[in-house]
């Protein structure tokens with residue numbers, strides 16, 4: 001099968017021909033139709049984070065396709081089922097976190113396109129317990145970005161605890177952020193978006209943000225304090241330390257800052273202000289299978305739709321270049337050429 005593979009951090013990915021992976025008893029083989037390109041894949045290929053991915057690696061954790069083979073122990077899925085393979089490739093299923101509905105915190109989890117090979121390929125093997133079915137109303141290309149960008153921002157908004165009618169600010173209106181705006185609107189929140197460039201501002205407005213702040217032209221936190229008296233919640237998806245500092249300053253008293261973006265730097269948090277203002281700063285990592293199921297239903301109901309550009313797998317290096325420059329408006333989804 002054809003796959004995009006990274007051998008060494010910061011080098012280009014190469015399209016190679018590799019064997020279709022073996023299917024274990026609890027696995028399914030998925031013929032990949034489409035896979036979104038997440039900024040996390042770029043961090044993985046650059047070795048940006050303290051925990052490194054395996055190498056060589058087939059990245060990709062927004063892969064969607066049809067099941068073509070079932071492991072001998074799979075009972076609840078069928079050949080032909082339309083599924084996606086999320087970042088949470090598998091978890092142990094029996095630790096305190098797994099039992100408590102917090103499977104994304106499981107210490108024994110595997111991550112697609114990071115600790116195991118992902119979906120930048122014509123086929124991907126997946127753990128049958130952790131694939132999630134795609135509703136009929138949602139096409140493969142539309143579903144792909146929801147398997148990370150969608151579920152992550154939907155979950156982060158839950159973590160932010162912003163109620164209908166209250167203010168939320170979305171810092172970074174890229175792949176994750178442009179979906180965050182839509183989920184927030186669908187959940188009844190009033191949305192302020194922060195990013196840069198006329199195109200991203202226009203998209204954010206079209207998707208329902210009532211205020212769009214270009215961080216290169218305005219000071220986002222000052223503007224947010226003046227518009228809304230500070231927001232009840234912020235979801236920060238930007239790959240920028242400055243954006244996290246701005247996000248913190250954009251909160252109103254009692255507000256919640258949800259950290260989602262993963263720039264490799266640290267963020268200093270002022271103890272005095274945090275205590276006196278009673279604010280919360282909390283990390284949020286992807287979402288559970290239940291969150292994913294819910295987030296897909298928003299798309300099936302026509303409330304959320306990613307802004308997508310479709311490109312072939314062969315263009316992955318150019319896609320990464322565009323992403324580094326912040327030039328992508330929405331999400332790029334790679335369609336696999338062989339679709340018979």
Ligand code: NAD
Nearest residue numbers: 039040172174175176195238240243260261262285286326
């Ligand atoms: P992206 O490149 O599509 O979007 C990032 C956006 O941030 C861009 O539009 C960029 O212009 C904007 N930005 C840069 N500096 C900014 C600033 N100072 N203020 C406001 N916006 C700014 O990336 P993405 O795929 O949306 O991923 C974003 C980050 O989220 C990455 O670090 C990724 O690894 C991380 N991520 C985290 C989770 C999680 O579970 N926590 C899941 C997926 C991705």
Ligand code: ZN
Nearest residue numbers: 038040148149
């Ligand atoms: Zn991702």
Ligand code: ZN
Nearest residue numbers: 092095098106
């Ligand atoms: Zn576990």
